Amino acid sequence: MADTDSGSEQPVPRKRADARRNERALLDAAAAAFVTSGVDVPVRDIAARAGVGVGTIYRHFPTRADLIVAVYRHQIEACAEAGPALLADSDTPHAALAQWIDLFVDFLATKHGLAAALQSDDAAFQTLHTYFLDRLVPVCDQILHAAVAADEIRPDLDAYGLLRGVGNLCIGAGTDPRYDARRLVDLLVAGLRVR
Amino acid sequence: MADTDSGSEQPVPRKRADARRNERALLDAAAAAFVTSGVDVPVRDIAARAGVGVGTIYRHFPTRADLIVAVYRHQIEACAEAGPALLADSDTPHAALAQWIDLFVDFLATKHGLAAALQSDDAAFQTLHTYFLDRLVPVCDQILHAAVAADEIRPDLDAYGLLRGVGNLCIGAGTDPRYDARRLVDLLVAGLRVR
DNA sequence: TGGCTACCGGAACGGCGTTCCGCTTAATCA
DNA sequence: TGATTAAGCGGAACGCCGTTCCGGTAGCCA
Structure with a gap:
């Protein structure tokens, strides 16, 4: 290039x-x-x-998204880079998926308002949306495909949909002790398993 | 009284x-x-x-929430009242749960911005939050308990958590053709099943 | 050291939610 | 029916916020 x-x-x-x-x-x-x-x-x-x-x-x-990305870039990169490593080290692709999504949730859930900003259709957050997707969708896609190839999960959900779903579930995490985003994400990932 | x-x-x-x-x-x-x-x-x-x-x-x-509740009150009531009916008519409690949640998703996903407003911690939306919870949590709770009693789903998620999760998954539904909230909700409900 | 210009600070503007008050008018009663 | 009264109305006004713009400042280099 x-x-x-x-x-x-x-x-x-x-x-x-x-x-x-x-x-x-x-x-x-x-x-x-x-x-x-x-x-x-x-x-x-x-x-x-x-x-x-x-x-x-x-x-x-220039936009709030640029500032947010700059502040969190290191952590997002770390999350992205952890994907292949988890896939290599875990017993099964599904275990890697669960662990990687845990990392993502840990990151999102501790950033007040970030998950909501990620889903916002406000033009000011376009860059944020794009950066997250560009960086994380390929990683998620790789793990997902490995899990599908190993016949561990259903093949009918793409990385984009899964990441948006997980991101959505993280909205409000940490502001309401009655709402446990992690458990819901676990249930969602459990729902992906072949039965 | x-x-x-x-x-x-x-x-x-x-x-x-x-x-x-x-x-x-x-x-x-x-x-x-x-x-x-x-x-x-x-x-x-x-x-x-x-x-x-x-x-x-x-x-x-007085608040935006009051106006929203007034506009949608009929539909929310209809959804709430459909719960016991579905439970009585369905073959299994889990089928009733799936159908009832479908109703809820149909309602939420077609109201632009409503799902996001529901999760907002803005004080102006307090009434909205409260109304939805007061009206729907008991209904959901009833179906959930029936499904647990029938050994169809895991007992480790309460109605509040489930409704918030479903509501969260509906955020952005209808604005992005790549995002299918219904499928994610289905996966979440599938994740509830005992295995 | 002097000049050039990148860069800075904050005033200014427009959009929004919300409040407030002087005026309008529906309801009531003789 | 006409006078009285207060419920109800409209929209100006205020404060908060994101964003833009420009006169002034101060780093950098010759």
């Missing part, structure tokens, strides 16, 4: 020191604000925490 | 004619607006459709 620049020259000469500092401060402030107030926290709150103006947020992160 | 008024007198003397007319117009306008723009349609839009001022909406329906 060819890069846009042709080799030797540096097309992105490096940002100014204050810009780098502000970006860092914004990421830290956003991460903290997401924890205390959810990913729907007002833009002004994040700006205030970071000690910058609101314009600075939009300059670095 | 004693009524607040003591028998003969009429404590609610009957509203003025224009008030009754406006309430009717608002219900019709809201129903139409919900169909075209979802239950999150701006209050001003509903007021404009009904040909009234925004103040009139708040006078008749």
Whole structure:
């Protein structure tokens, strides 16, 4: 895959020191604000925490989705990369699927409002939706196919549908002690088994 | 249970004619607006459709939840009342459960944004949440217990959790042809079966 | 050190939910 | 039927929020 620049020259000469500092401060402030107030926290709150103006947020992160993705990128990557490893290490593909989905639920359920944002049809969250799908659907698809090939689960659900379903079930997890998203996800995965 | 008024007198003397007319117009306008723009349609839009001022909406329906409940009350009642009937007519409690949940999904999935509103922790939707739970949890509970008693399903999920899970799975149904909420709900119910 | 320009801060704007108050008008009674 | 009264109405006004825009500031380089 060819890069846009042709080799030797540096097309992105490096940002100014204050810009780098502000970006860092914004990421830290956003991460903290997401924890205390959810990913729907007002833009002004994040700006205030970071000690910058609101314009600075939009300059670095044009949409809220860009900021959310930047904050959680490492964790999402880790989840994606864990897929093949689990598939290789587990006794059966179905066990790998269950464990991998557990990872995904652990991630989603602890991010206040993230699961809801993922399903939102608001244009501001388009990037978020796309990033999650691009990164996780192929991984899920791989495990799913392995499980189907091993005759462990029914072949009639694709990775996209499963991930959206799991994401949906995680909405509200952690805000209501009576609602146990993990158990419901377990039941859903159990429903996939051949009988 | 004693009524607040003591028998003969009429404590609610009957509203003025224009008030009754406006309430009717608002219900019709809201129903139409919900169909075209979802239950999150701006209050001003509903007021404009009904040909009234925004103040009139708040006078008749203090919160958005009150308006939504008023619009859908008949359908929710019908769903609730269908529960015992299905339980009596079906071959097995599990079949009744599946059919009843189908009814619930049919209702929810065709109301743009309603499933999301149901799970929202926004205070404006508190009444909505409460009404749905008060009306449907007992019905679901009855069918669930019958199925458990018949040894058809696992006893480890209560009606509240199941209804919330189903409601969550319905979020986004109808907006994305790739997402089939009904199938996921079926898988969830299948996961409940004893094996 | 001086100038260029990337970058910043926050005022300003529009959309929204919600409240409030002066006016309208349905209901009642002489 | 006409006067009285208060229930009810409309929409201006307010505050919150996302987003845009521009005058000013300060890093960077020659």
